[in-house]
Amino acid sequence: MSYVSDLSQSQEYLSFRSSVPLRRIVVDSDNTKGWRIYDCGPKKVKCPLFCLPPVSGTADIFFKQALALSAKGIRVISAESPVYWNVKEWCEGFKKLLDYLELEKIHIFGSALGGYLAQKFAEHTVNCPRVASLVLCNTFSDTAIFNNHESAALYWILPALVLKRMIMGNFASEKVDPDMIEAIDFMVERLESLPQTELASRLTLNCLKGYVEAHKLSEIPITIMDVFDEYALSNSVREELYKCYPNAKLAHLKSGGNFPFLSRCSEVNLHLQIHLRQFDDTEYPASERPLLNK
Incomplete structure (x- = not known):
């Protein structure tokens, strides 16, 4: 019998799954490779917030962001990639x-591996920019940390x-509260649902030798979001990320563990709104209407 978490049985999650369809989009010549996405909020918004998960996550782990932010007129797309064996x-x-x-440009909220890939994508498309801004959560810029x-x-x-x-x-x-326990249980359930090839490819992307050429991202507005309690990465990794982006805005959460987008969703959502608000009157708004009116 498969593992079932309390969060996946919650009214909020069930509401998300019943109201937002899961789409499978094949973009490569290999028809077995399909991106899985949830697209929430006004479709007329052409510079949405894209959410990219950590190694253990599926696209639905950002349901708390999708529901709350789309209610404020922000278009949120959470995405889960098919099997790829290298970052390029x-x-x-x-x-x-x-x-x-x-979508010509997007804002990206990336957690752990998702944050690393977000940075690499911004670097990859630097000559024809596709990233309007980045929010990097509990992430890293160099895979050397995994040794x-x-x-x-x-x-x-x-x-x-x-x-x-x-x-x-x-x-x-060691130090977890009920919300963090609930988040961990939900992520364990998501992890259990992933097939071997997807897990193997994600771990490969996570650990293959590589680093972000941060100077190429100097023109991109960046917010670094991290927690000050125990999580998978060390403080030295956090400090290294700060050095890479000296002009980044910092969004500190007192606690939240590895998955603050679940365990501290209200704080995370507030920081995301603050980050996106700067684009309301620009060419790349993430919302249909200014957040200041909400």
Whole structure:
């Protein structure tokens, strides 16, 4: 019997799943590769907020952002990628997805691996910019922190159970409250739903040797969002990200663990609104109407 979390049985989550359809969009020549997205909010908005998950996440983990922000006129798209084995392939696939959706530019909220890939995509498209802004949550700019570049080449042959145990080893935290426990349970449930190839490809992207050429992103408005309690990455990783983006705005959460978008959704949503508000009267608003009127 598969694991069932309290959060996936909540009225809020069930409402999200019943009102927002899951779309599968194939952009590569391989028909087995399909991006899975939830598109919430006014479709006339052409520079939406894109949410990219960590290794263990599926597209629906951002349902609390999708529901709350779309109610304020913001278009929110949460996306889950198919199997890609290197960052360049992922970036090319993501670019094709944006082309398919007819989106010239987007704002990206990325958590952990999602934040790293968001930065790499901004770097990848620097000559023809597709990223209007970034919100980076509990993330990193250099995969050297994982110290297992050589292991990355072997993930594709490891059993799903082994891969899941590797990931869940980062979930545990001594100081957790009921909201954080609920978030961890939900993420475990999402992790259990992922097939071996998807887990292996995500871990490979996470650990393959690579770093962000941060100077290429100097013109992009960036907010760095992180928690001050225990989470999977070290304080030195956080400090390194600050050094990469000295002009970034900082959004600090006193607590929240690995998944603050679930455990501290109100705070995260407020910081996202503040970040996006600066674009209301520009060419790239994420909302249908100014947030100041709400």
